[in-house]
Amino acid sequence: MGGRLALLLGILLLLSSWAMAGTDDYRISPGDTLEVAVWGYEDLSRTVIVRPDGNISLPVVGEVRAQGASPDALAQSITTSLSRWVKNPRVSVIVKSFAQHQVFVLGAVARPGVYPLQPGLTVAEAIALAGGFAPNADRDHLTVLRKQGAQDVKFSVRFTDNLSREDSAVRFVLQPGDNLIVPEATFIITGAVARPGVYPIGTLRSIEEALATAGGTLTFGDPSRAEVQVGDKVEVVDLLDASVRQRPLQAGMTIRVPERENTLFIIGEVVRAGAYGWQKGRCETLMDVLTAAGGPTREARLDRVVVNRGNRFLQVNATTPQGARFPLEPIDVVIVPSRPRPNYEWTAILGTLLATYSVFRR
Numbered sequence: 001m002g003g004r005l006a007l008l009l010g011i012l013l014l015l016s017s018w019a020m021a022g023t024d025d026y027r028i029s030p031g032d033t034l035e036v037a038v039w040g041y042e043d044l045s046r047t048v049i050v051r052p053d054g055n056i057s058l059p060v061v062g063e064v065r066a067q068g069a070s071p072d073a074l075a076q077s078i079t080t081s082l083s084r085w086v087k088n089p090r091v092s093v094i095v096k097s098f099a100q101h102q103v104f105v106l107g108a109v110a111r112p113g114v115y116p117l118q119p120g121l122t123v124a125e126a127i128a129l130a131g132g133f134a135p136n137a138d139r140d141h142l143t144v145l146r147k148q149g150a151q152d153v154k155f156s157v158r159f160t161d162n163l164s165r166e167d168s169a170v171r172f173v174l175q176p177g178d179n180l181i182v183p184e185a186t187f188i189i190t191g192a193v194a195r196p197g198v199y200p201i202g203t204l205r206s207i208e209e210a211l212a213t214a215g216g217t218l219t220f221g222d223p224s225r226a227e228v229q230v231g232d233k234v235e236v237v238d239l240l241d242a243s244v245r246q247r248p249l250q251a252g253m254t255i256r257v258p259e260r261e262n263t264l265f266i267i268g269e270v271v272r273a274g275a276y277g278w279q280k281g282r283c284e285t286l287m288d289v290l291t292a293a294g295g296p297t298r299e300a301r302l303d304r305v306v307v308n309r310g311n312r313f314l315q316v317n318a319t320t321p322q323g324a325r326f327p328l329e330p331i332d333v334v335i336v337p338s339r340p341r342p343n344y345e346w347t348a349i350l351g352t353l354l355a356t357y358s359v360f361r362r
Contacts, residue, residue, distance in 0.1 A: 026119040028066045028074060029176045030054055031099025036078065039090040044082070047096065060085050071095055095119075101176035105130040108137035108182045117176055123157050123169040126180055133159075136202055138185035138251040142169060145179040185251035189214040192221025192257045201249055208245035210255060220275030222260045229254040264328055266293045268336035269300035278330045286316060287324040289334055299338045308333040 028034070030052045038044040048056045054067025061081045066074055071093040082089040101117035103126055110131025123142060133139060139159035146153045159169045166172075174180065185201040187210055194215025204210055207228070217223050223239035230253050237244045239257070262278035271294025276283055283292055286305065296302055302318040309332050317323040328334070 026095065026173075027068050027070060027175055028095065029099055029101060030067060031101075032066075032095055033097040034066065034071075034074075035094045035096050036075075037092045037094075038078075038082065038086070039092070041086065041089070044086070050099075099176070103174050103177070104179045106179060106181050108134040108184045110134060117174060117178075121174050123172045123174060123180060124159065126174055127159075127169070127182065133182065134184075136184050136200060138183045140251060141183055143181040143183070144172065144174065145181065146175060147177055187249055187252070188254040190254070190256045191226075192218045192259050194218060201251060204249050206245065206249055207239070207247050207255060210249050210253075211239065211245070217257050218275070220259050220263045220265075220277075221257045222277075223257055225258055227254075227256040227258070229256075262330035264289050264330065264332055264334065266290070266334040266336065268334075269297040269338050270336050271295055271297060278328065278332075284328055285324065286318050286326040286328060286334065289328060290318065290336075296336060301337050301339045304337050306335040306337070308335065 028050060030050050032050045033047065034050065034056065035047050036045060036056075036058060044059050046058055048058070050056055050066045054065060055063050056066045058064060058078065061078060064074070064078060064081070069077065075091045075093040078093070079089050079091045082091065098119065102114050103117045103121070104114055105126050106112050109127060110133075112130060115126060115129045123144065127133065142157040142159060144155040144157055146155065155167070155172070157167050157169050157172050158165065186198050187201055187204075188198050189210055190196045193211070194217075196214060199210070199213055204213060211217065217239070226237050226239045228235050228237050228247075230250055239245060260275070260277045264276045264278050264283065265274070266276065266289050267273045270290065273293065276289055276292045278284060283289055286307070290296060305316045305318045305323070307314040307316055307326070307328070309329060316326045318326070
């Protein structure tokens with residue numbers, strides 16, 4: 001008999017501990033029905049409904065703030081207030097029925113919408129109610145928006161297996177009216193690419209595919225000194241390396257392609273107008289950059305080449321040995337004009353070339 005009694009007491013203690021764990025997580029809200037029991041004082045015990053203002057009324061104690069408190073915390077508050085009138089009061093608070101609470105699950109889930117809130121509902125469980133993540137969901141940057149008084153408070157949550165983290169989706173408990181937002185997974189690509197911007201990852205898998213989506217690097221870009229940032233970690237990488245380009249694309253990743261430190265521009269009557277890296281001994285003279293640009297076209301007037309250097313325009317005759325060896329400096333702009341045409345003035349031609357240059361530099 002004694003063994004059965006001990007077993008029964010053990011089961012009751014275990015059930016009690018489970019119930020206590022649940023009440024620690026739940027926060028009382030308006031509309032909840034509470035049973036407040038003061039042991040030995042039935043006239044002080046009451047079953048009350050939390051009013052819209054978040055308070056309840058009790059004998060002797062009067063007005064008590066209930067909204068936002070756990071049942072155990074509310075019981076302790078009532079005990080403190082009663083202790084001025086009752087010797088060693090023992091108070092318990094039980095939530096007899098819950099108000100019809102809801103949470104909103106929005107964004108990249110299978111079924112965005114409004115879902116009933118059960119006590120202790122976690123972010124992970126709410127996502128499961130919404131049908132799970134959509135394929136393009138960013139699981140590391142979940143957001144919970146919560147109304148606290150007159151303020152909107154934002155919480156960041158991560159879908160991680162690390163249960164020790166306070167922001168783990170399996171630990172974060174939702175409250176009535178919470179908005180759970182699951183963002184779409186995106187990446188950022190900036191710098192010397194054709195179309196910098198923020199892009200959805202979608203079906204993209206690698207950095208190489210991300211570069212292709214952004215239109216590839218521009219001629220004055222330096223992919224050998226690119227930066228890849230994930231979170232707070234920034235890594236300088238060589239995008240010319242095939243193994244680097246095949247790295248997996250991650251949500252929130254930022255890829256930056258810098259401009260070359262020493263860049264020459266050549267526009268006008270050349271085969272390949274564009275930007276070229278200035279290099280000592282390889283691309284530092286007028287002839288060097290003309291050669292890099294594929295040479296002049298048939299309409300080129302090499303005896304009237306203009307070099308824009310800062311605020312100066314230098315005219316060079318590239319048909320002479322001295323002109324061909326004219327030393328260029330980084331950021332120089334070489335303008336190769338066309339041969340004279342009927343009814344065209346040199347100033348008009350130069351104006352057109354400069355207009356082209358201004359568009360190119362944007």
